[in-house]
Amino acid sequence: MHLGHLVGALEQWARLCSAGDAFFEIADLHALTTRFESPGSIRDDIREMVLDWLAADVDPRRSVIYLQSRIPEISELQVLLGMITPVSWLQRVPTYKEQLAQMGGDIATYGFFGYPLLQLADIVVMRGAVVPVGKDQLSHLELGREIVRRFNHLYGPTLREPQAVLSAFPDVPGTDGRKMSKSYGNAIDIADDEGTTTKKVRSYVTDPQKQRRNDPGRPEICPIFALQKLANQARTPWIEENCRSGALGCVDCKGEAAEKLNEFMRPVREKRASLDPGCVEKIIADGSERARVVAIATLAAVKSAMKLTFGKAP
């Protein structure tokens, strides 16, 4: 995971742990929707991702960290929810056509088309009340709530309608100026060392009109200034002024940004380095077992509501 995750989702997740009833899913089935041709890379990412979570204070003793593919009830529930979900509802999800356009037709699979439905199965199988989501996932949750209402209308009140909580996802720019994203290859990772971080910061393109030290710059369009606001708040008024006047050159500004970013990420990185990578298996095994208890109970209620109960005691 990267800086954008750290200042967005992960800080929020760590706070959610305090409430003591949080579920964090490692969505390896969802990963298959776009990476089905290289499933080995998904498996290999799991350990690193969970280490990032733990480093950012997601606490496995106060939450349930589990692996999606170990919970068969999620697949069962997706299949059942699919029976009442009109194709047209899925087609109108804005992310569907956007991602298709971006990633090409190869991912136009049945699984990718059902992505929001699998996500809904994830949420309702754990009886999720509150779901932290990014802006682009709001439409998935809205669709999900509609499907839950349809289910409860058809079969009686069974599923909990989840509420979205918008993650405060500050727009963190990546090294190419676009939004920081693993899939763009433009991210500053939690797992990077400080030297790598510094190199990445130096590679950003600043205001193209500021060619030389004394040219005036425009902080509002400069990605380095966005990083300064994130990790170097106390100094941003001074930086803004001296960038505009031209007194501050980009090389110096980048140097300071890199230093402050490394300072900001240091506690997380130090915690990450102190973790035994071998702990991840046990955390996932324990969490998946606890998650299954909830999932099994939900599926029993769903199957009972849908009368999939032949030969069972009423």
Add this chain to the structure above:
Amino acid sequence: MHLGHLVGALEQWARLCSAGDAFFEIADLHALTTRFESPGSIRDDIREMVLDWLAADVDPRRSVIYLQSRIPEISELQVLLGMITPVSWLQRVPTYKEQLAQMGGDIATYGFFGYPLLQLADIVVMRGAVVPVGKDQLSHLELGREIVRRFNHLYGPTLREPQAVLSAFPDVPGTDGRKMSKSYGNAIDIADDEGTTTKKVRSYVTDPQKQRRNDPGRPEICPIFALQKLANQARTPWIEENCRSGALGCVDCKGEAAEKLNEFMRPVREKRASLDPGCVEKIIADGSERARVVAIATLAAVKSAMKLTFGKAP
């Protein structure tokens, strides 16, 4: 089930039992694709359907009779196969648009769209080699074989490519002249008594040009003649001749057809009446347990091939 099933699928199924390795699925999940609004009726049909199977000599001691919704691995496998199945492959299945046109847009759900994929999961999870299908299902199996090849190409040889065996489905006409089908409400059921059968036979519309006894008839377009060919083969040359000449009236012809049909169905109906309906629960419980053993093994192989193996021994 009805006369059309009896002379088509069921006789073939009884023969398949002799080979000793047959699996018969009660597809309650598939039933939800079109009947999701009345799931109770699906549950209530299960016992009657299995009694029909047993009456037609499907032998639970020489086969595995199991309930689809009791095998979670089928849902898991559908979700996984969905990841590699292009939406366009499903769209081009001819039955999809045909059934939509016939049954109306209400069933255009994600589940209904994925019908052939769930069917494929059914087949490959049990490592099915040979699948008896009707003509309209051949395209599903062809699609399924394509998906299996894609899977084995992406992840290594894992799934068995099933072969279709066409069920000899003689075109049995229903009471309204259309193909006999439960969903048309025009069927002569195995569970009907002989009086009901006779009444239903009398309700068929024969050749509309043969208004009176002595009018010449056209056996080739008469549904009663189709029934005679089924249950009264020895007499069909005589019937054909006397229908054409006008000597045989429709009332007499229907009377003979009803009698012969009842004779034909009597052994099955007698066996059905002799069965204890309470045996169905145990047959399904035993069969589902045996089916799960196979399903669990297949899923383990599939997950291993797709690298869904984090934390597992290699």
